[in-house]
Amino acid sequence: MPRPRSLTSDQPASAALAVIDRDGLAGLSMRAVAQELGMSTMGLYRYVHDREELERLVVELVLGAVDTEPPDPDASWRERIEAMARRLRDAVSAHPAVVPLTITHRHRSLGVLRWSEAVLTVLTEAGVEGERRVIALRGLISYVIGAIQLEDLGPLSGSGTAAITELPSGEFPLMSETARHARNVGADQEFLGGLAMLLDGLGGLDSLDA
Template sequence: MPRPRSLTPDQLASAALAVIDRDGLIGLSMRAVAKELGMSTMGIYRYVRDREELEQLVVELVLNAVDAEPPASGAPWRERIEIMARRLRDAVGAHPAVVPLTLVHRHRSAGAMRWSETVLALLTEAGVEGERRVVALRALLAYVVGAIQQEHLGPLSGEGTVAITELPAAEFPYMTETARCARNVSADREFFDGLALVLRGLDV
């Protein structure tokens, strides 16, 4: 008789997420998660078929934390979409090493579908429909996910900015000047000013 299951999907995903938060994606393995849970590596396979299924559970756990309820209807549509972008940034930014997994598994995530459904409804209210709405949603997702990656996984602030300012100014005049200006741009300002540029392009 098979042993009864004792772990919920969320418990398994939480253990995997703890490994990722501590050791990065490179540290994620069935053995590492089993150790986190205090069980044998083979025991993990009673719950998931392989690492891919484990990754899906992690993405679902992170994206389920995103509040997908429509923001208050009294605000302009751009402000309401900004709220949705902030919610996604906050939830995923709390576990930045998971960002690459969200790109791979978002289409199977109910949390991602709920967020997208709300954003699509807001775009529709604003008069963005049909193929233009397709492009609008994908542009917003590309911006938000890309901005999270840049902020957490490959930031140009700190040492990166300093290195660019030290490039030969005669060869890279605009890069060096822009890097000097970047020292005064916070992560929040970069994210929301960039988002405003994208949303202005959707004006109807």
């Protein structure tokens, strides 16, 4: 394939994301991305220094799509936080193989920084400050990213859950019983239920919504 005369700033990132979506994170390399673009590997080095830069470009492409506009100001703080969590989940879960990169490069991503700023604004308006705000933000990020990883590994009703239901009830009574209930829990129910429990942990903020 002929090599393009020049690349736009988004083309290497889009090509790298296509490689990851198709071949997984292990398939990402300068050579693979160059082939995706129809150019030589050395030609790609004119635009991208190394794989680490490719990773950062991919993270920015994915997370840059997250809507960071402030949620409805008339909604409760919980509803606004839920809206922000849903937005992050929707953007990242569309490309689950990218999740490890979001963890590695989140501090350099403008998308993550803008999302975090929006979340911090809601938390601050709700009265969460200082160390509590640090823990709240990190807890939310950890929860959303972790939930996406678990969803990518398979639904709760998958083969792993089925195997757990067959564990000896005498040795694992609660695990086997919980796995049976898990068959009826959908991905959205699990995500939103877990998020609600996390927000419950912030406690005492509902009175500030009045």
